[in-house]
Amino acid sequence: MYSDKVMDHFEHPRNVGVIEDADGVGTVGNPVCGDVMKMYLKIDDNEVITDVKFKTFGCASAIATSSMATEMIKGKTVDEALELTNKAVAAALDGLPPVKMHCSVLAEEAVKAAIEDYRDKKLKEN
């Protein structure tokens, strides 16, 4: 059912954890629907994402897309990270079964939510 890449990221997810002093944190999804994703970003003065961690409650594709998304945005600028789409994440995993595409939307949304949180904090600081 799942590609080898999905299974690899599901079984050995990259960047699991929390960042205590994160510059941006985003939580999306709903336990009622079966998927919740929490993304932590560390962002430097040049708006480059220097570290990413995540925690996910969900199925294999939710966990694999979280893991892949963190790899794809690490080292990118905030603006670049905002361009990440769920389709790009799914493609990087060699595809997801059609019924599972909805699980990948959360990864895109989690990145956006974390960056929004970062920008909100920035605004308040200034």
Next chain:
Amino acid sequence: MIKYFDNAATTALDKDILDKMMEYFTDRYFNPSSIYTPSISVHKDVEESRKRVADAINAKAEEIYFTSGGSESDNLAIKGFAYANRKKGKHIITSCIEHPAIINSCKSLEKEGFEITYLSVDENGFIKLDELENSIREDTILISVMTANNEIGTIEPIKEIGRIAHEHGIKFHTDAVQAIGSVKIDVEDMNIDMLSMSGHKFYGPKGVGALYIRKGTNVTRMNDGGHQERDKRSGTENVPGIIGIGYAIETAYKDFDKNVKKITELRDYYISEIEKRIPDIKLNGDRTKRLPGNANFSFKYIEGESIMLLLDQKGICVSTGSACSSKTLEPSYVLLSIGLPHEIAHGSIRVSIGKHNTKEEVDYLIDSMVEVVSKLRDMSPLCEEEK
């Protein structure tokens, strides 16, 4: 080596039953309806198999009709009975935790003007007898409640349901697909008028089942054709399958006490170890009135498909009621019916132990479960919030 803990989905065909089936594929391929000598002898064997099935549930051979499995038996019982008795009434009572073969047969009948009451269940999955009594109407023709539930293993009070049905002159059908070989069934004592079973759930072959129809119960055939199975189910008989299901049910009840004892002990061991070693869980279904092999747990903060797939990586086969493993993206309706919130239903894993499982396998299952649950909880944002 595969550690198979999904015996409610299907079981391994017994080798010696396969051996007995083989000659009907090859040397004795004859059509039991023909009237030359080799066919007559095959026909005789089919009838002996019918007798074996009948004896196992205290029915008469002429009350057993072979089908293609549990789903067909359920369809024939529900629709066939409804069509044959529509002049008497259009109301049928069933439960909300039936197998889709029953629920969807009822949905089809609703489109044709029948009215269906879907009884609710309590937190352990039992229907309520007072709700049943209160649902009975002048035009109720049939009550259908499963003997045991496939997901949570709850064994329903079949004998009492049958008694209530008969007190009101209503016929009673039970889907015993999960119960055969795990629960002793006597259609006389338990007031059963129709009963569905399926060979592959008790170490028999797939694609063969039976429907018991008590004499005097009118059922219209769903399959038109050459009048086989005394005109209830046309089509040349699946002779090897029929031979197989006959031996399988005979074996199931011959070894009943031994198997049930062993399976129950393994199941209770699994339940007690999981409860000892993993916090924040819930056992779904009743603690005692449950199928011997069934253990269904919800593991809070994590999701069932993930648990299932990590166990699969360790060579373990189980099943889940999570939404993400279903096509509808809704968690199991059975788990919702017993009142589980969605987020708890998502994290459910059904283990169904069978006669071939060993203590070593169950130990491996328990250790793997502890490891997998802890790995997924470390990854879960819900866990963190709770603490």
